[in-house]
Amino acid sequence: FLIIFIKSKLMDNILITGVGSYLPDKIILNDSLPSELNTSDEWIRKRTGITQRHIVSENELTSTMAIEASKKALINANLNSKEIDLVILATTTPDNTFPATAVKVQSELNMKTGPAFDIQAVCAGFIYALKVASSILQTSNLNKAIVIGSESFSKILDWNDRSTSVLFGDGAGAVILEKYKDYNNWGLLSSNFYSDGNFSNILYTDNGPGTDSKVGKVRMNGKEVFKHAVDKLSSCLIDVIKDANLSIEDINYLIPHQANNRIIDSLSKKLNFPKDKIINTVDIHANTSAASIPLAFSHAVENKIIKNGDIIAMNAIGGGLSWGASVIKFGKPN
Numbered sequence: 470f471l472i473i474f475i476k477s478k479l480m481d482n483i484l485i486t487g488v489g490s491y492l493p494d495k496i497i498l499n500d501s502l503p504s505e506l507n508t509s510d511e512w513i514r515k516r517t518g519i520t521q522r523h524i525v526s527e528n529e530l531t532s533t534m535a536i537e538a539s540k541k542a543l544i545n546a547n548l549n550s551k552e553i554d555l556v557i558l559a560t561t562t563p564d565n566t567f568p569a570t571a572v573k574v575q576s577e578l579n580m581k582t583g584p585a586f587d588i589q590a591v592c593a594g595f596i597y598a599l600k601v602a603s604s605i606l607q608t609s610n611l612n613k614a615i616v617i618g619s620e621s622f623s624k625i626l627d628w629n630d631r632s633t634s635v636l637f638g639d640g641a642g643a644v645i646l647e648k649y650k651d652y653n654n655w656g657l658l659s660s661n662f663y664s665d666g667n668f669s670n671i672l673y674t675d676n677g678p679g680t681d682s683k684v685g686k687v688r689m690n691g692k693e694v695f696k697h698a699v700d701k702l703s704s705c706l707i708d709v710i711k712d713a714n715l716s717i718e719d720i721n722y723l724i725p726h727q728a729n730n731r732i733i734d735s736l737s738k739k740l741n742f743p744k745d746k747i748i749n750t751v752d753i754h755a756n757t758s759a760a761s762i763p764l765a766f767s768h769a770v771e772n773k774i775i776k777n778g779d780i781i782a783m784n785a786i787g788g789g790l791s792w793g794a795s796v797i798k799f800g801k802p803n
């Protein structure tokens with residue numbers, strides 16, 4: 470206890486002071502999916518809970534969505550973009566192989582010339598980015614960061630494969646991190662992240678710049694991923710809550726990765742976590758990979774479900790396999 474107390478006194482607190490999101494205007498309902506897919510609204514709803522997904526138009530990019538989400542997060546945090554000195558963007562679908570999509574956001578929003586880079590941890594990308602950003606703030610003279618999850622996942626889907634194409638959507642979400650000295654027990658309270666490359670063959674793209682000049686398309690062994698998802702999402706969540714010196718009852722809301730209602734329901738049952746304290750946007754957003762948690766987070770804040778001072782747990786898993794969890798106390802003391 471003494472060590473935790475001393476550590477919390479010495480470490481700066483990384484507060485999450487704003488959140489924002491962006492969704493493309495174009496919505497595809499289950500019934501409007503290409504008929505060649507030979508799928509049905511009934512199958513998709515029953516197996517996943519998804520009813521629709523937003524899809525980018527021709528002139529929308531991962532960067533354009535990230536920029537719009539960032540503008541909203543800055544307004545929500547009451548900050549000017551010129552105050553931001555670190556940009557981290559989690560994505561699997563960058564605009565180009567390089568430069569990082571994060572530098573486009575930095576330049577478009579006239580941010581400082583601090584570091585700006587992308588993180589590739591697929592659906593766990595936002596959890597990874599949150600941990601990396603807070604660690605950088607705590608160990609440098611940088612003070613304010615924007616952490617974004619943005620994905621144009623529709624561009625890497627095989628639209629002839631019904632077992633994957635119906636599951637995903639596009640969008641972006643962003644949060645603002647600010648470093649403070651004396652706000653103990655606010656902001657990022659604990660976080661963890663893991664990878665196990667032994668399972669890289671159950672969720673991957675089949676091409677890429679290193680293997681072929683073609684853009685790789687998503688391939689997934691859904692049943693295998695499902696099994697790992699429930700186990701790993703619960704274990705990293707239990708660990709992160711324990712590390713924060715909290716118990717499950719202290720968590721006001723859980724924002725799990727928005728992949729499938731059946732995974733979320735299994736998680737809720739396994740941990741005895743009440744379903745009415747789980748933020749769920751699977752039905753309207755589908756699986757937006759790295760954008761899924763910040764999109765759901767933003768949705769809950771906009772709808773006044775999550776409020777200043779709430780304790781929020783988040784957990785995600787995706788290709789890699791890579792997974793992890795965070796616990797935060799949202800906002801800023803009044």
Ligand code: UT7
Binds near residue numbers: 508517633694758788
């Ligand atoms: O973000 C990364 C994390 N990813 C995930 O969390 C995904 C995890 N996995 C899943 O969510 C589920 O495994 C799926 C939703 C992908 C699939 O559900 P499932 O209950 O595991 O179905 P299945 O793959 O065993 O397929 C059952 C049947 C098959 O037909 P047969 O062999 O029983 O005749 C599939 O061909 O459903 C068929 N099927 C479909 N039918 C209509 C698969 N996709 C579709 C479809 N529409 N879209």
